[in-house]
Amino acid sequence: MKIKVGVLFGGKTVEHEISIISAIQAMGYLDRSKYDVIPIYITKNNEFYVGEEVGKIESYTDINTLIKNSQRVIMVRDDNKVNLIKYPQKMFSKGVVDYIDIAFPIVHGTNVEDGTLQGFLKMFNIPYVGCDVLSSAVGMDKYVMKTVLKDNGIPVLDCKCYTAKQYDENEEAIIEEIEKVIGYPLIVKPVNLGSSIGISKAEKRTELYDSLDTAFRYATKVLVETAVQNLKEINCSVLGDYEEAEASECEEPVSSDKILTFAEKYIGDGSAKGAKGAKGGVKSSGSKGMATLKRKIPADITDEQRDTIRDLAVKAFKCLGCGGVSRIDFMMDTATGNIWLNEINTIPGSLSFYLWEPIGVKYSELLDRMISLALKREREGENITYSFDSNVLQGVKLGGGTKGAKGTKA
Numbered sequence: 001m002k003i004k005v006g007v008l009f010g011g012k013t014v015e016h017e018i019s020i021i022s023a024i025q026a027m028g029y030l031d032r033s034k035y036d037v038i039p040i041y042i043t044k045n046n047e048f049y050v051g052e053e054v055g056k057i058e059s060y061t062d063i064n065t066l067i068k069n070s071q072r073v074i075m076v077r078d079d080n081k082v083n084l085i086k087y088p089q090k091m092f093s094k095g096v097v098d099y100i101d102i103a104f105p106i107v108h109g110t111n112v113e114d115g116t117l118q119g120f121l122k123m124f125n126i127p128y129v130g131c132d133v134l135s136s137a138v139g140m141d142k143y144v145m146k147t148v149l150k151d152n153g154i155p156v157l158d159c160k161c162y163t164a165k166q167y168d169e170n171e172e173a174i175i176e177e178i179e180k181v182i183g184y185p186l187i188v189k190p191v192n193l194g195s196s197i198g199i200s201k202a203e204k205r206t207e208l209y210d211s212l213d214t215a216f217r218y219a220t221k222v223l224v225e226t227a228v229q230n231l232k233e234i235n236c237s238v239l240g241d242y243e244e245a246e247a248s249e250c251e252e253p254v255s256s257d258k259i260l261t262f263a264e265k266y267i268g269d270g271s272a273k274g275a276k277g278a279k280g281g282v283k284s285s286g287s288k289g290m291a292t293l294k295r296k297i298p299a300d301i302t303d304e305q306r307d308t309i310r311d312l313a314v315k316a317f318k319c320l321g322c323g324g325v326s327r328i329d330f331m332m333d334t335a336t337g338n339i340w341l342n343e344i345n346t347i348p349g350s351l352s353f354y355l356w357e358p359i360g361v362k363y364s365e366l367l368d369r370m371i372s373l374a375l376k377r378e379r380e381g382e383n384i385t386y387s388f389d390s391n392v393l394q395g396v397k398l399g400g401g402t403k404g405a406k407g408t409k410a
């Protein structure tokens, strides 16, 4: 029997639209001789919809009509599958619309890629493709991620991290600390966003104030780090899990000399009107999704640099406990040759398929391997004991006035 794969996309995230593109593109490559594919669209209010139109890209030009013509569902676990139940349920109507055996989240950004959707799926005890709750969450917070990587000997830029409250209360001290510890030029970024949103460079104190204000508009936690000079960016995808993983070809996204903008990454005509740093008119191939960003594949680096980056990518993937496919982005100073891991995308745009094709892994095979890894993790999870016999509750007396669980120890 075929495996029913529920592909989840959209959600309450600024990268909602990109996710629709990534997901519909991926569904086109899922091998229909092995899988029945159920597209599940998550609206910006986190409501789930299924139906004929949900899997068609044309439907998303008019989302109100799409929703009107589709069926809202809720998920309910039933034996080894998850049923999709009509919501709201009408009296006397058949509630179950469909079911899924495995979930395939193709979502980008906070509220979905950051462990939130993974946690929701985990509660159903249903296998899901890709990073688990912890690696998704750690991967989304650039500060926490750096801390873990640093502890594992992976080069990352030193940074300072502040909350909005700390900045409000100690503005002058924080500015001084940044100048002393980091120095100019520097980069300020929200810890948990993507697509260059809220990121800017500061060369002097007045710009630092502006950069912090900008970043705090998008997040309550921001980080500040040195701006890499003579920047070359190199991305590498990794496929596998905490035990075994392999690296893809490396790419070099071609940007203007500043920060790659949302428009450069996704809109693809390079005009990027009004967007900071989008000068330079990067041209794209005209199709959509991450695959449109102008890039060099393979990246223009030495064999030795390529080996270093691919090794670091695999090491980082494993030590963060990732699963499925991730894309790991590096920065290099071409004058010194220094390399730092910049960030990890636990559900990369277009699932990084374009980095696997050059080393002989077709998109359908990539998707197959991602699904197999999810099933492997599910099997491993089955061997873990989630309860043990104990008589903890037998001795419990919740007497008035006793605090919490005191006195419950036998």
Ligand SMILES: Nc1ncnc2c1ncn2[C@@H]1O[C@H](COP(=O)(O)OP(=O)(O)O)[C@@H](O)[C@H]1O
Residues within 6 Å of the ligand: 157, 187, 189, 193, 194, 195, 196, 197, 199, 225, 226, 227, 228, 229, 231, 233, 255, 258, 259, 260, 329, 331, 342, 343
């Ligand atoms: N320390 C840095 N030095 C120079 N450029 C940087 C630095 N950090 C980020 N950038 C630029 O900003 C872009 C976006 O930053 P990144 O950390 O990748 O955030 P996002 O999650 O938004 O992609 C990078 O692709 C790079 O062009």
Ligand SMILES: [Mg+2]
Residues within 6 Å of the ligand: 195, 196, 329, 343
């Ligand atoms: Mg990035």
